Amino acid sequence: MLLFLDVDGPLIPFGAADPAYPVYDRGLAPPPGADAHPLLCRVDPALGPRLAGLGCELVWATTWMDDANTVLAPWLGLPPLPVVEWPDEDEPPDLLHWKTRPLVAWAAGRPFVWIDDEVTEADRAWVAVRHPGPALLHRVDHRYGLTEADFGSVQEWLGSYGRP
Template sequence: MLLFLDVDGPLIPFGAADRTYARYDRGLSGPPGAHAHPLLSRVDPELGARLSRLGCELVWATTWMDDANDCLAPWLGLPALPVVCWPDQDEPPGRLHWKTRPLVAWAAGRPFVWIDDELTGTDRGWVAAHHPAPALLHRVDHRYGLTGADFTAVAEWLRRPDRPVDGRRRR
């Protein structure tokens, strides 16, 4: 099972009305420059272990590209992860997210979870119509990032033997 992971929003919360975010410090270990990123201290380093416990193949699905492996993976205690390379493309029609088609292509028919803060019903409908395997498109509130409730929702979906495609049962 693949798990496509966005960074801004799910891992790095932003946009909270009071602009108060938890701060985390892992010391100065890690690759040179990794701790220079101004938002890294907003990322809970325990998220790496929690993501690993889901038992999925983690894949960066972010505009951070390889910077996610340079900066975030060490902070989270994760190995270097595969990175989705975004193709040059025109904006998709309607409200379809620009990541939706490339992620379905990258999954190549395999089941997946996609964690992002910009998902809509349009993306869920398109994936249900164009992807043959189960898929969960889980939207995270960008103001708080991944929470216990998000992990519970994803874990419960992963445990289901009849995993639906976002609410639609497979026939």
Template sequence: MEASALTLLFLDVDGTLIPFGAPRPYPVFEAPFGAPPAEAVAHPLLDRVDPALGPRLAGLGCDLVWATTWMEDANVCLSPWLGLPRLPLVDWPGEEDDGGGPAGLHWKTRPLVDWAGNRPFVWLDDEITDVDRAWTAAHHLAPALLHRVDHRHGLTDADFAAVAEWLRLRLSGAPAAP
């Protein structure tokens, strides 16, 4: 089995798929995969999500997993918008539960490392810090790429290039930069 087939890709929504905070108008997209469900049409920010991201994410060859507080709404609204199948969801213990980690550790970090088990993973989020990277390196034995996305723009070509390069290096057996 290819190494990338074993790699999980944990995907955040707000700031990662839905850009916010930039001092400019955002592009507005229409769903290209037929009529989105009523819940999706009613969501006020969904049209900021570029539907072309779905095929690009699927094309990375990873097992995609929603890592967002959207929970099932990610499957109801975003998966059809992006042309993706229903994805597994990380079940959060609660945002307030930091699990006793070091100061600055994101509340998602420990649950994602636990969810991954011994599998390599990529985590795309707009709130990742060096504290999360260091904690993951110390507590997760498999390779992991914690990639911070600029919330003002969401996923860009540069983000996809960074993930693809990390995956390529992992497949080649070369050491990948964190």
């Protein structure tokens, strides 16, 4: 089971009315490139073990590209993860998110979870028609990032497919 993971929104919350986000300090030297990402301190390092504990093959599905492995993976205590390479193409037609088609292509029929703050019903409908395997497109509220409720929803869905 694949788990495609976006960064901005799910891991780095932004835009809440109360801008006082928790600040996390790992007590480690910042990873290379961290200075270019001033909001890294908003990423809860405990999310790494939580995500790994879902028992899925984690894949970065973010515009951070390889910076996700250089900066975020060490912060989260994760090994380097595969990174979806985005094609250089025009915006998709209608309301479809630009990530939807490349993620379905990457999955190649395998079951997947996609955690992002921009997933819409149009994406869910498109995937339901064009992807032969099970897929959960889970939208995270960008103001709060991944929450207990989000993990609960993903775990419940994974459980329905025999995952822990």
